[in-house]
Amino acid sequence: MNKDVNINILRNYKNTKVLVTGGAGFVGSNVVRLLLEVGAHVTVLDDLFTGSPDNLKGVQGYSFIKGDVRDDKLIKDIAGQFDYIFHLAARNIIISTKNPEEDFSVNIGGTLKLLLALKKSKKLKKFIYTSSVSIYGNPHYLPINEDDRINVLTPYSVSKLGGENYAKVFYEGYDLPTVIVRYSNVYGDQQSPSNPYCGVIGKFIEKISKGKAPLIHGDGQQTRDFTYVRDAVEATLLAGISEKSTGDIFNIGTGIEVSINTLAEVLMSIYKKDMELEYIDKRDIDNIRRRVLNIEKIRQKLKWVPQFTLKRGLEKTVDWYEKHKK
Numbered sequence: 001m002n003k004d005v006n007i008n009i010l011r012n013y014k015n016t017k018v019l020v021t022g023g024a025g026f027v028g029s030n031v032v033r034l035l036l037e038v039g040a041h042v043t044v045l046d047d048l049f050t051g052s053p054d055n056l057k058g059v060q061g062y063s064f065i066k067g068d069v070r071d072d073k074l075i076k077d078i079a080g081q082f083d084y085i086f087h088l089a090a091r092n093i094i095i096s097t098k099n100p101e102e103d104f105s106v107n108i109g110g111t112l113k114l115l116l117a118l119k120k121s122k123k124l125k126k127f128i129y130t131s132s133v134s135i136y137g138n139p140h141y142l143p144i145n146e147d148d149r150i151n152v153l154t155p156y157s158v159s160k161l162g163g164e165n166y167a168k169v170f171y172e173g174y175d176l177p178t179v180i181v182r183y184s185n186v187y188g189d190q191q192s193p194s195n196p197y198c199g200v201i202g203k204f205i206e207k208i209s210k211g212k213a214p215l216i217h218g219d220g221q222q223t224r225d226f227t228y229v230r231d232a233v234e235a236t237l238l239a240g241i242s243e244k245s246t247g248d249i250f251n252i253g254t255g256i257e258v259s260i261n262t263l264a265e266v267l268m269s270i271y272k273k274d275m276e277l278e279y280i281d282k283r284d285i286d287n288i289r290r291r292v293l294n295i296e297k298i299r300q301k302l303k304w305v306p307q308f309t310l311k312r313g314l315e316k317t318v319d320w321y322e323k324h325k326k
């Protein structure tokens with residue numbers, strides 16, 4: 001789909017009231033930027049656990065609530081005011097592995113609290129739940145489509161799937177307009193390597209930028225489907241605005257399988273550096289060998305295709321990092 005067409009569709013958010021939970025985080029702050037760009041009235045709810053006001057530096061015209069999605073009173077007070085709720089607040093995979101109870105209470109409990117508070121809302125047009133392709137675990141077939149076998153291998157994938165299930169059940173049982181998007185390795189602007197939970201791309205960039213070789217866990221032959229954040233955010237907003245998406249689930253990725261070795265090579269070529277890659281042991285969470293998504297469903301139903309090649313997305317990410325690293 002042509003980029004301008006996307007933006008024209010997204011202008012239907014103009015003057016709507018939108019809540020972004022986790023809006024001070026990496027993906028959330030990019031969701032906030034695009035919503036403001038298309039004229040929505042945006043409120044961010046974030047407890048700043050991994051998020052930071054810095055992610056929204058220079059952004060004008062939104063309201064900020066520092067708060068927890070598990071705060072019953074707060075959620076009940078505010079939930080009914082919004083036309084759209086983008087629910088991104090979550091504890092990430094590393095926290096989840098260290099503290100599964102915390103993960104359970106935020107990722108499942110927080111999602112349930114929001115949905116319960118929305119049951120009587122007359123205003124809600126869509127609740128958008130941001131899930132993860134980690135729920136597919138090690139897939140039987142590639143590329144993975146939305147109907148493939150679920151195979152949870154980490155507490156994080158248990159909790160992200162739990163949130164999905166509640167979003168689905170509230171659609172089926174209470175007619176709440178929900179949609180689920182499953183992200184695959186999102187990277188890009190606002191993903192700070194100084195955040196210890198940052199993904200592989202941020203970590204590689206930080207190393208290469210300092211003239212050091214990227215450190216690879218395992219043999220580097222493991223593969224992922226890396227999605228540039230602007231693409232992921234456009235797809236998420238399209239899923240929110242489209243009437244055809246209600247009650248549905250969409251993979252968001254590129255359909256391109258990239259090994260960690262290749263990723264490191266592309267990044268080094270952007271920095272015009274040629275170094276020997278360094279290898280260390282796998283971590284507990286490195287239990288997925290191959291991953292690439294089938295994105296036919298979102299292409300056909302929502303007319304969305306990614307706009308950024310890996311190289312272009314990485315160039316933009318490096319550019320952002322070099323401007324902001326201080």
Ligand SMILES: NC(=O)c1ccc[n+]([C@@H]2O[C@H](COP(=O)([O-])OP(=O)(O)OC[C@H]3O[C@@H](n4cnc5c(N)ncnc54)[C@H](O)[C@@H]3O)[C@@H](O)[C@H]2O)c1
Pocket residue numbers: 021022023024025026027028045046047048049050051052067068069070087088089090091092106110130131132133160182183184185186187199
């Ligand atoms: N980045 C990815 O590659 C990726 C992949 C799959 C799924 N996702 C999902 O996308 C969403 C955003 O992820 P991200 O990468 O931007 O992570 P992030 O950690 O940068 O953002 C999460 C935000 O939620 C906030 N938060 C956490 N717990 C909260 C709570 N109890 N109450 C209020 N706010 C809370 C954090 O402070 C942070 O700002 C998450 O739901 C995540 O599971 C991300």
